[in-house]
Amino acid sequence: MRMKPVARALTVVLGASVVTAVAAQPAFAAEISTGARSLQSVNVSGSYLRHADYLGSIAAVSASSSAQVKSDATFTVTPGLAGGVGCVSFQAANGMWLRHRDYRVRLETNAGTATFLADATFCVRDGSVTGSVRLESFNFPGRFLRHRDSQLWVDASTTNPNTFAADSSFRVGTPWVAGRRSPVIKGLYADPNIAYLAGRYYIYPTTDGYNGWSGSRFKAFSSTDLVNWTDHGTILDVGPQISWAADRAWAPTIASANGRYYFYFSGATNIGVATATSPTGPFTDPLGRPLVAAGFKSGQMIDPHVFTDTDGVSYLYWGNGYSYGVRLNADMISYDASQVRTFSLPNFREAPFVFKRNNIYYMTYSVDDTGSENYHVEYSTGSTPFGPWTHRGTILAKNLSLGIKGPAHQSVVKAPDSDTWYMAYHRFAIPAGNGTNRETTIDPMRFNADGTIQPVIPTL
Structure with a gap:
């Protein structure tokens, strides 16, 4: 069952001026720069966010891993497809995007619908340890990208509260596969x-x-x-x-x-x-x-x-x-x-x-x-x-x-x-x-x- 997305901003037109009133939210220091990046789990040593058979997971990646595994663990970070301050999207080498559907995270081709764009957008939050990040669902505030039995889901923070913060935190690092010079503007x-x-x-x-x-x-x-x-x-x-x-x-x-x-x-x-x-x-x-x-x-x-x-x-x-x-x-x-x-x-x-x-x-x-x-x-x-x-x-x-x-x-x-x-x-x-x-x-x-x-x- 899909829930109605929660609005994050209200745009009001007053005469010739446009005013955007954004609901008060906590300040976050964390950010992810655009470009090729890899994301390492903070609590499963040596495991990285990756895709396999179009499903998101975490898996071990090392210098001796195959070129395909390294590519699967590398994503191009772009500004969020649905917008939002401090929000990003993740494009794989095959051109598909990480999105959640029924809370399961998977790779799919951008359908261009409002639902897809929101499902593929994550807002960057502070992680559980210094220098790490958490990724909150754009359209389901309070749900975060996290690994559960090595699979990636968008879960509520009340799920397994003892380990949730660490399960949903990642260190952003150098990509396993070097990114291209272009496109000069990241995204579509x-x-x-x-x-x-x-x-x-x-x-x-x-x-x-x-x-x-x-x-x-x-x-x-x-x-x-x-x-x-x-x-x-x-x-x-x-x-x-x-x-x-x-x-x-x-x-x-x-x-x-x-x-x-x-x-x-x-x-x-x-x-x-x-x-x-x-x-x-x-x-x-x-x-x-x-x-x-x-x-x-x-x-x-x-x-x-x-x-x-x-x-x-x-x-x-x-x-x-x-x-x-x-x-x-x-x-x-x-x-x-x-x-x-x-x-x-x-x-x-x-x-x-x-x-x-x-x-x-x-x-x-x-x-x-x-x-x-x-x-x-x-x-x-x-x-x-x-x-x-x-x-x-x-x-x-x-x-x-x-x-x-x-x-x-x-x-x-x-x-x-x-x-x-x-x-x-x-x-x-x-x-x-x-x-x-x-x-x-x-x-x-x-x-x-x-x-x-x-x-x-x-x-x-």
Whole structure:
């Protein structure tokens, strides 16, 4: 029997402000950094949290253990799939996630449902000995991940009270198997828009892992070195904050003008815009309606991108199936609908992204379907923000020898005061992802002497 999850926070909308009131909870010093980790039982010497035949357990692991055993005892720690301050999730090397079902802990593929996300999220608490942690169920407060006869369960703390604290405590240590460099953002995120703003790099992605791409929250991440990323949490939740959309929060982009930041996003297959005085929000909707409404043109009105030229004029691009562009007015939240251009781009599917280098305009875009391993990036060049566009071919594609599938929905950023460029994109989560379980990464982008782009090499 499933119990109703217990709410941990209440979001209240007051005018243009969003206030989150969190129920009082004790302070905890314990934390688990994201990345590859192994967790050792505090009271069963040499035993580690692991999975076997998709069931969670603890088992002995040592330097002489097989590569498979070591891999089974290594998890990638990510921010909690269901959110929550100080909460985390655990992804195995096969791409599945630790979750509890009927209180038994097992590995399963992320179904993207609210139940799954909550079942796979654990909040970090202080352990029974110094330096150890306990993992409290996100949706069943008072129940903790613990080993019972070597099996992993989510049990109430009243179970075997004499040994429960130790049975539910783990030391977080070096992973038995080294983690990959990527994804650069731990967890399931797609459609990344990368930008350099106010002295930092920012990534604004789609929050992934939902059936039908039905997520509602946008988050922001920032970095000074493209390696270590700070999670700034939810900056816009279309459910409570946008009157005309409640889900399908996809593919955002950001621009800066007029001393403000403008966040363009897809919501319920419309395009909206929200504004803030900081790259991390809080963002509010100045229009109360879509900027580009569903049905305005043929195809889906999704995947916005804003390019600001060196003369300060900004242009909005968007489309799925058809590619469109228009000059934005100086207020950044309006345009002349009669001036919308339709572009002829070979193989275009979605995700138009324009940038400029040495007076050449580059139109990059995604080809095929995001659910296909053949999803990839092509590009064209032109002499103006509206072309005419000359097709140049593919610059990013799958590499099955590395398990890289569906790399696309790209964005591009230039390092300040340099001619160093990077492409951010998503791919199927490795090794068991698909079109709704994707991860974000970054690779260098290089140019030939004639200005054409060299193939981007996808890496792990």
